[in-house]
Amino acid sequence: METSINSTTSSLFQWLCIIEDYDQPSTSTLPRVITLLALILGKMIQKNEKALHTRHNKEGEITMFHGSRAPSMNIHRYTERVYRYARCSPACFVAAFAYILRYLETPVATSMTPRLTSLNVHRLLITSLLVAAKFLDRKCYNNAYYAKIGGVSTEEMNRLERTFLFDVDFRLNITAEMFERHCLVLQRETVTCEPRKLRTVLGEVTCSCQAI
Secondary structure, three states: OHHHHHHHHHHHHHHOOOOOOOOOOOOOOOOHHHHHHHHHHHHHHHHHHHHHHOOOOOOOOOOOOOOOOOOOOOHHHHHHHHHHHHOOOOHHHHHHHHHHHHHHOOOOOOOOOOOOOOOOHHHHHHHHHHHHHHHHOOOOOOHHHHHHHHOOOHHHHHHHHHHHHHHOOOOOOOOHHHHHHHHHHHHOOOOOOOHHHHHHHHHHHHHHHHHO
């Protein structure tokens, strides 16, 4: 049974292009995990902004990660840009996905749960990837370099990292089982992209894995 699970997991990682030569990332083809992460984030933004559009009072939705306007570069191109220049392992994008979901589960000062929108997704992604690269990879560029990639100042990058770490209560550890569950959610990118629904799917995936 254990061999079957390991084989399935290995196939999943290969399908997502997580298993590769990290020191020589492809310059022509993006790992599938990058594309799927961008798709899920894009769907979450679309759903949340439709809901916010009907609300008159948006107070409490603003955090340090919000910009005054949405960047001209969409999240798909931004995710690709970060991958091209940060040269962090594809596994960091899975970890960043898990960290973003943890952040979205955390109530802000107004007791409202944060929502992913086009105003905050870029800063959340670059920050979560910086944290993931520092936690997972053997080598990682410094904050000043990530700031240039992300389009923010070094001082802001430092503040974003510090705020993000406190917001997730420094919960950066990801077990092998948890990592695999998030990979499966990326594989099932057609899921309704709402944090609560994603947590439900993660639970369903856990049950499926236990049944193997």
